[in-house]
Amino acid sequence: MTDAVETQHDAKTEPGIDPIPWAVPAPDAAAFTATIARQATLTKPAGALGRLEPLSAWIAAVQGTCPPRPFTRPLLVILAGDHGVARAAGTSAYPPEVTAQMVVNFVTGGAGANVLARQVGATVRVVDVSVDADPGYLDAFDPRVASRRVRRSCGSVDREPAMTVAEAVASIRLGADLADEARADGADLLVPGDMGIGNTTAAAALTGLLTGRAADDVTGRGTGIDDATLARKRAAVAQAIDRGRPAVDDPVALLAEVGSPDIAAMSGMLARAAALGLPVVLDGVISCAAALVSRRIAPGADAWWVAGHRSTEPAATEALAALGLDPLLDLGLRLGEGSGALVAVPVLQAASATCREMSTFADAGVSDRDQGD
16 A cells, blocks of 8 residues: 555644544555456456456455455444434434334344345444434343444534534544454455434535535435425525535534534544545445545545445435446435445455456467457
8 A cells, every 4th residue: 555645634623622633545556557457368358347347456456456355354334323403304204213223123133234234244333323312222232332322313403513523523533443443353345334314414414515516406305205394304404504614624513513423423434444444335325425524534535435326315426426436336225224335245246256266368278369460
């Protein structure tokens, strides 16, 4: 890994808060180039495997080796948190109580993300960052899930800050710690997952502010809201965008104003994963919004990410365009939880395997070009 980029947030908005310095290395350029060259020697017409070919080179670069290895220890980290805007402004089809219920569902292995994780051999970790419930709701299951909670729920971003700057920094550091733990546990691919009623409202506001798009351009139906709820949601996002403009150049202050603890934790996790050289498959609109913020916390981090799929939420499309990422899949998914990224993991494995295991023209005794005039 080469060309480390130093980044530091000057947290001068609140005294006593330490800055957040991380150096982000560049993926291995030599491994990338070698893999592109190897693709030209494999028993197939040039470019016949389409996007699998440059994808294999990205995998080789983030692994630092050619040919690329299979991913053997993918990890899904689901960050759960509630959003005050859902209760205060009525922007969701579901009540906030669903978040805690779904956390229990994740812990007991019954959610869609659990099913998909089992299909690709991914370990699942669930963290209650800011769920709006007494932590005792997990006592009968796994109390460790809520042991590092930053706060209970967060402010309604259309009318008040989501949290203090100190809480935003604590959330970012929690996410960074989770990335450190993932690396220490041997994870070789990180999938960020989300759960939280109202989280698409905060994600839309962050995306609108960081892409310059209006509320109507980034606000979608989330959990499947009706027209009246969509109108309330668009109004809430517009108000949040207005409130967040003064903080748009300071990612930590922006998260404190119109983000949430869970999205801040995801931003920190993505940034720290890049600093550690841990590749990431982004999921839907929440992880894409977090990625927009994370790139400002740690410039160069986006080189370590690939977009698993395109969410139906319009903010996801705007964020992906701003990030310069072309999603691997477009299946109309909008579940969140890391589900779309998990569905994309076999595509990564296919890209790696074909590059690694296909015979070369020389090995197979196959002519690699027309020898005639």
